[in-house]
Amino acid sequence: MKKIAVFTSGGDSPGMNACIRSVVRTAIYNKLEVVGIIRGYEGMINGDFLPMQSSSVSNIIQRGGTILKSARNKQFMTKEGRAKAAENLKNEGIEGIVAIGGDGTFTGAKIFFEEHGIPTIGVPGTIDNDLYGTDYTIGYDTAVNTVVEAVDKIRDTADAHDRLFFVEVMGRDAGFIALRSGISVGAEAVLIPETETYVDRLIEKLKKGWERQKSSSIIIVAEGDDAGGAYEVAEKVKAKFKHYETKVTVLGHLQRGGSPSAADRVLASQLGNAAVNALIEGRYNEMAGIVNRKVVFTPFEKAIKHNQDINQELLKLADVLSI
Ligand code: F6P
Numbered sequence: 001m002k003k004i005a006v007f008t009s010g011g012d013s014p015g016m017n018a019c020i021r022s023v024v025r026t027a028i029y030n031k032l033e034v035v036g037i038i039r040g041y042e043g044m045i046n047g048d049f050l051p052m053q054s055s056s057v058s059n060i061i062q063r064g065g066t067i068l069k070s071a072r073n074k075q076f077m078t079k080e081g082r083a084k085a086a087e088n089l090k091n092e093g094i095e096g097i098v099a100i101g102g103d104g105t106f107t108g109a110k111i112f113f114e115e116h117g118i119p120t121i122g123v124p125g126t127i128d129n130d131l132y133g134t135d136y137t138i139g140y141d142t143a144v145n146t147v148v149e150a151v152d153k154i155r156d157t158a159d160a161h162d163r164l165f166f167v168e169v170m171g172r173d174a175g176f177i178a179l180r181s182g183i184s185v186g187a188e189a190v191l192i193p194e195t196e197t198y199v200d201r202l203i204e205k206l207k208k209g210w211e212r213q214k215s216s217s218i219i220i221v222a223e224g225d226d227a228g229g230a231y232e233v234a235e236k237v238k239a240k241f242k243h244y245e246t247k248v249t250v251l252g253h254l255q256r257g258g259s260p261s262a263a264d265r266v267l268a269s270q271l272g273n274a275a276v277n278a279l280i281e282g283r284y285n286e287m288a289g290i291v292n293r294k295v296v297f298t299p300f301e302k303a304i305k306h307n308q309d310i311n312q313e314l315l316k317l318a319d320v321l322s323i
Pocket of ligand 1: 171
């Protein structure tokens with residue numbers, strides 16, 4: 001193998017740049033040429049390739065976003081789009097790819113390999129932490145810290161005014177951000193898509209808090225919760241429990257930005273390095289992850305289809321500590 005490519009795709013996450021840096025420098029260390037593909041699959045189809053040197057990734061380890069840009073591309077979902085991408089890669093002499101992204105990225109990579117035989121190793125880059133085959137995804141730790149910083153501030157004002165706040169956090173299909181940040185901020189309740197939400201039960205809990213003169217309450221709502229987003233849940237609660245003045249904050253995309261935490265920088269560096277080494281060893285169609293502090297590889301098929309289970313002990317803990 002003489003030349004590889006790296007790209008980022010799907011929703012960006014803090015630490016993607018640290019991972020690009022690791023891929024580029026590991027490739028150069030191993031005497032491989034390396035190019036960056038701009039805007040993921042879109043750049044593959046348009047032939048948007050950027051030759052990279054060690055200096056191309058200087059001073060990016062601390063930056064959020066992705067210097068290679070990201071996109072969600074529809075053309076790559078067609079056979080013709082993928083054929084064009086393969087032609088461009090072959091003309092460029094690219095023999096292996098590192099794909100940094102989430103399940104959509106890996107679904108594309110798997111089909112692409114089946115049709116065109118270019119080996120790809122995936123690296124989990126998403127704030128949602130919803131991929132099977134790794135304890136943590138790149139960006140998750142930073143996103144949780146961002147939520148915690150924001151909710152601590154909300155708690156100050158909630159307490160000053162005896163208010164009940166519903167804070168909506170990201171997680172279209174998963175409650176990992178909500179659960180971890182909920183425990184970190186001492187939330188009165190955490191509502192996540194993995195468990196059924198009973199508004200009546202939530203009201204019972206709030207009533208108890210009210211009776212013992214709790215001055216503020218914070219409910220963390222994952223955007224994909226079955227009871228609806230934070231606005232919807234707030235309305236349902238307000239209709240039956242009028243004691244508190246209720247407020248809603250949707251944290252939105254600020255959770256995706258910012259300088260990556262040390263944990264995310266280290267994770268990104270380890271996985272970028274492992275992905276290049278895996279390509280050199282002849283591996284393909286697998287995602288690099290870290291389980292119990294060891295690098296492991298999981299077939300794309302499994303990483304995409306199996307859901308990462310929510311930690312039941314943490315779920316119980318959130319409940320016990322919020323009495
Ligand atoms: O990156 C994953 C995620 O953060 C989801 O939790 C969220 O629903 C989604 O991205 C929104 O991303 P976009 O606005 O880019 O479609």
